[in-house]
Amino acid sequence: MTEHTDNQFRIERDSMGDRQIASSVYYGIQTLRAIENFPISGIKPLPTYVDAGLIIKKATAIVNGELDCIPQDISQAIVQATDEILAGKFRDQFVVDVYQAGAGTSHHMNINEVLANRALEILGEEKGNYKRVSPNDHVNYGQSTNDVIPTAIRIGGLLALSKTLHPAIDGAIASLENKAVEFQDIVKSGRTHLQDAVPVRLGENFRAWAHILTEHQNRIYTASGDLMVLGLGGSAAGTGLNTHPLYRARVVEVLSELIDTPLEPAPHLMAAMQSMAPFVNVSGALRNLAQDLVKISHDLRLMDSGPKTGLKEIQLPPVQPGSSIMPGKYNPVMAEMTSMVCFQVMGYDSAIALAAQAGQLELNVMMPLIAYNLIHSIEILGNTIAVLTERCIEGITANQERCLAYAEGSLALVTALNTHIGYLNAADVAKESLETGKSLRQIVLERGLMNEAELATVLNLEQMSGILPLSRESKQID
Incomplete structure (x- = not known):
């Protein structure tokens, strides 16, 4: 009135x-x-x-x-x-x-x-x-908050995934694959435990990240299948009260047409409004993606660290001045931002898990929190990946000389000698090299453990770092 x-x-x-x-x-x-x-x-x-x-x-x-x-x-x-x-x-x-x-x-x-x-x-x-x-x-x-809100979370999640996150991941994968091809011939030192490890290809670093994102996208696609099963038509408490007998099936058909996504009615309407498991499942897949994105963003920062006192194997594109007091300083801000967003997504996931288990009897009353946290997670992850790709990944350049110098100077090259002179002999060679500054090659020759021809074959950086064909001549270690 x-x-x-x-x-x-x-x-x-x-x-x-x-x-x-x-x-x-x-x-x-x-x-x-x-x-x-x-x-x-x-x-x-x-x-x-x-x-x-x-x-x-x-x-x-x-x-x-x-x-x-x-x-x-x-x-x-x-x-x-x-x-x-x-x-x-x-x-x-x-x-x-x-x-x-x-x-x-x-x-x-x-x-x-x-x-x-x-x-x-x-x-x-x-x-x-x-x-x-x-x-x-x-x-x-013919509706109730009981069935409309769980359905809205599902539809909102599907919309956010299709419009924001999946296109962003597609773009990032393509950009990383392009960088993998561009950097495939560059050999660098691998690192495990933040210590020298065997040589790797810089291009394979980027290809590995592309593969990681591909696997995460597949996991998200699988998890989001749960969002396509709708409890709409359950009305109050999943009873279907005050709905037409044909309404339930027909409304799902119309929704499928409106969002161009194959949806289906839930087999049990009461279960569809009680259990928040579909949202926990999708959120868990987002958290999993966020964790690897943090790792990738940290790797980018480490590889770009410097310019004089860090690794500086790659150069991330500078996008803004990095200091209010130090002139000429540029920071890896896109990678830093990525980590912060991912931490927020992980926090949202924890809140979603707590909210999902807090329902009682015929309804979960914590759905507003789940709705905001889930859809917001999808959208901020998608926006983050999109700008990280555009303003960071696509503009990365490699410092080939620095990469090669680290690879040639790594004591981990001694690993290639294991099958020829034995692990203990190789360990002694590495120890003497570290103490005296002599090259691995020089020490092996002095000790008569191998001859020059054998060393030239074994201590071959490009052969050690992979078996893919290369476009330039192989480099040998002195």
């Missing part, structure tokens, strides 16, 4: 009483109560999460209209309202803090009220005339 006090305000009424609401806003009384109750973070719902809810409401309006559960003109007005908002209008009307009432009822009603009020305008009515279009009786027909 709505009463107008003047042109600036309207009075809306719910089961708790009357409230005055600005005439200009599209949300209603339940959203207003949520604004007052939850002034927590100032963080508003993620646009992708809002989109997910709107797409669900569009699908339900279409199906409920087809099944004559709501009048056709109201169905069409709700669909038009969702299309307008998805196109960019009224985006400032979704205002409930992400830390809010359990299960997400406040955010859910925010969407219902905005759509109802815009649908009223489309039908030539004033906002707040809920006798004509009701947030509950029409926009939310």
Whole structure:
């Protein structure tokens, strides 16, 4: 029910009483109560999460209209309202803090009220005339927070993955593969325990990272399959109360068409709203990716360390001045940022795990936290990988002379002698080289352990670092 006090305000009424609401806003009384109750973070719902809810409401309006559960003109007005908002209008009307009432009822009603009020305008009515279009009786027909919010998390996750994370990973893999080809002929010292190890190809470092990302993307694809199974139609507590018999299957079909993704109804509606395991599974795959991204970003920083007192085997592209006091200093800021984002994703994953186990009986009331943390993790990881690729990986250059010098000076080259002079003899040669500064080759010859021809074959950097064909002549160690 709505009463107008003047042109600036309207009075809306719910089961708790009357409230005055600005005439200009599209949300209603339940959203207003949520604004007052939850002034927590100032963080508003993620646009992708809002989109997910709107797409669900569009699908339900279409199906409920087809099944004559709501009048056709109201169905069409709700669909038009969702299309307008998805196109960019009224985006400032979704205002409930992400830390809010359990299960997400406040955010859910925010969407219902905005759509109802815009649908009223489309039908030539004033906002707040809920006798004509009701947030509950029409926009939310046959639905409940119990089934809409878990579905919105699934749809939001799928949207974020397809639009943000997967394209970013694809780009990073391609860029790393390009660098692998560019640097394939460059031999450098490997390092284990941050100590000298056998020679490796710089290109293989980049190819290994590309392979790591490929495997993570496959894991995420596998995990996200759980998001395609929807409990929509379960209504309250998974009972299907107040839904048309054909609604459940049909609404999933329409949703599949709207997001161009093969979705299917959950085999058990109660289970679909109780268990948060699909979100934990996807979050775990994101955490796993984040952990390796931290390792890669740290490797880039180490290999670029210097320029005079570090490894400086590669040069990361400078993108901004690195110090407020030291002129000419450039820092590996893109790699640093990547690690920080990944730490946040790991933290979100822990929060998701805690929230997932905190449900009771027929519902998990911690879903607002899961929704924000999961979708935000996907999007910040995708954005991070995209800018790391564009502003760092694609511009990396190699310091070939420095790489070769480290490879030739590494005592770990003695490993290649093991099968020829034995492990203990090789260890003695390495020890004497470290103590005297003599080369491995010189000591082996002095001790008569091998002849020059044998050493030339065994101490061959390019042969030691891999068996791929090279475009330049092999280098021999003196």
